[in-house]
Structure formats: structure tokens, C-alpha cells
Amino acid sequence: MKLVVGNQKAYLQKSEVINFIEKTKSELCKNAVICPSSLYMEYFKENSSYILGGQNVAMLDTGTATGEITAKQLKEMNAKYTIVGHSERRANQKEDSEMLVGKIKRLYENEITSILCVGEGREVKEQDSTKDFVGKQLIDVLDNLTKEEIASLVIAYEPVWAISTGGAPSVTPTNEEIADVVSYIKDLVNDKYEVSLKVLYGGSVNSKNIETLNEITQVDGYLIGGASVKPDEFNYIMEKCLQ
Numbered sequence: 001m002k003l004v005v006g007n008q009k010a011y012l013q014k015s016e017v018i019n020f021i022e023k024t025k026s027e028l029c030k031n032a033v034i035c036p037s038s039l040y041m042e043y044f045k046e047n048s049s050y051i052l053g054g055q056n057v058a059m060l061d062t063g064t065a066t067g068e069i070t071a072k073q074l075k076e077m078n079a080k081y082t083i084v085g086h087s088e089r090r091a092n093q094k095e096d097s098e099m100l101v102g103k104i105k106r107l108y109e110n111e112i113t114s115i116l117c118v119g120e121g122r123e124v125k126e127q128d129s130t131k132d133f134v135g136k137q138l139i140d141v142l143d144n145l146t147k148e149e150i151a152s153l154v155i156a157y158e159p160v161w162a163i164s165t166g167g168a169p170s171v172t173p174t175n176e177e178i179a180d181v182v183s184y185i186k187d188l189v190n191d192k193y194e195v196s197l198k199v200l201y202g203g204s205v206n207s208k209n210i211e212t213l214n215e216i217t218q219v220d221g222y223l224i225g226g227a228s229v230k231p232d233e234f235n236y237i238m239e240k241c242l243q
């Protein structure tokens with residue numbers, strides 16, 4: 001079974017959350033992870049059987065952090081996973097490796113699995129430097145974690161140029177490209193840290209490409225943005241991945 005993680009970003013209003021939960025109710029939800037806007041986490045907790053995840057966490061476990069959400073608070077919401085280092089946050093909130101290390105440590109202390117996102121931008125891809133870039137993103141974080149903390153991670157490979165494109169064939173990587181980078185990530189973590197980790201793919205995963213993506217044996221699951229707020233899309237993806 002693949003690991004299906006929906007990253008609902010800031011897409012939904014409350015009425016749309018209610019509609020999403022209503023229209024995606026099935027046995028399959030018990031095995032799918034949804035990372036809602038933190039405002040709606042409690043609503044998901046009370047009204048759905050999804051496994052819950054956070055979209056971000058504070059680097060420090062302190063009360064004096066206006067606007068932040070701590071790992072302890074996420075744990076209280078029964079979150080089992082939390083996304084760390086999403087490319088939108090790396091770009092917009094200027095999150096660097098040091099901050100990601102802090103976030104992962106706080107999550108580890110609270111028994112929450114970090115989904116650490118890595119992925120290259122368009123320019124890096126065009127220079128054929130994807131592996132160097134992704135390798136550095138990983139090492140910069142993993143070198144500052146204990147072996148136990150590393151072993152608790154899930155990695156999400158999300159090429160930045162493939163995110164939120166709607167998934168036209170020309171803007172998602174080929175299966176071969178994804179398999180190549182995912183294998184590289186797994187080998188690097190295995191060789192350097194002697195740990196074997198799950199690696200997800202993310203970037204315009206949808207109902208049209210999910211069956212093709214499922215052919216990549218190296219990929220352990222998906223981090224899904226846009227398609228995770230559309231009930232029909234998400235139902236279809238859950239059917240193809242979770243049964």
C-alpha cells in the first residue's frame with residue numbers, strides 16, 4: 001500500500017472542508033493522511049477518520065511564539081505526520097536547514113513523523129544538477145540529526161517546477177526521472193546514514209497520472225496538493241493507492 005498524504009495548503013474555506021469530508025467518507029480514509037489548514041484540524045479530528053498531519057511546526061517549543069503551532073499542540077490534535085521544509089515555505093518564509101533541523105527535533109520529541117520535502121527548481125534541472133542539489137538539501141539537514149531522528153523521517157521528493165501545474169505531461173517528470181532521483185535519495189541515506197527511508201513523490205499528482213506513477217516501484221507514496229482538496233480526485237487517488 002502506498003502512503004497517500006494530502007497537503008491542503010490554504011485552499012479551503014470551512015464550508016468546503018465540511019463538503020470535502022462528506023464527499024470523501026469511506027473506509028479508505030483510515031489509511032490516508034490529510035494535512036489540513038491548522039484552523040480545521042480539530043474539525044477533521046472530530047468529524048473524519050483521516051490520519052491527521054500538520055503543514056508546518058514551530059522550531060521551538062515555547063509559548064512566546066505568536067502565530068506559531070508547536071509540536072505539542074499538533075500531538076494534542078492527534079497529528080501523526082507533519083510536513084517540514086515544503087518548497088513554498090522555503091521560498092516564502094525563508095526556512096533554512098537549521099530551522100528544519102529544529103522542527104524535526106521537536107516533532108521527534110512528540111512522536112510525530114516529519115515529512116521532509118526536497119526538490120530542485122527549474123534552473124537546477126536545466127543545468128542537470130538535480131542530484132547534487134537534492135543531495136545537499138538532504139545532507140544539510142540529516143548531518144545535524146541523530147540516527148534515531150533520521151530513521152523517523154519520510155522524505156518527499158517534490159521538483160519545484162512540477163508543483164501546482166495541473167499535471168500536463170510536459171510539466172511533470174517522466175517515470176524514469178522520478179525513479180532515478182528517488183533511488184538516488186534512498187541510496188544516499190542508506191550509504192551515508194545506514195538508514196532506509198520511505199520516499200514520496202509530489203508535484204501535480206492527480207487522477208490522470210496516478211496510474212502511470214503507480215508503476216514506479218521505488219516510490220512509496222505521494223504528497224498531493226491541488227488534487228487533495230477535490231473530493232472526486234482524492235477519492236480516485238485513494239482507490240488506486242490504498243486498496
Ligand code: PGA
Binds near residue numbers: 007163166202224
Ligand atoms: P500539487 O502540490 O499536487 O498541487 O502540485 C504538491 C505540494 O505542493 O505538496
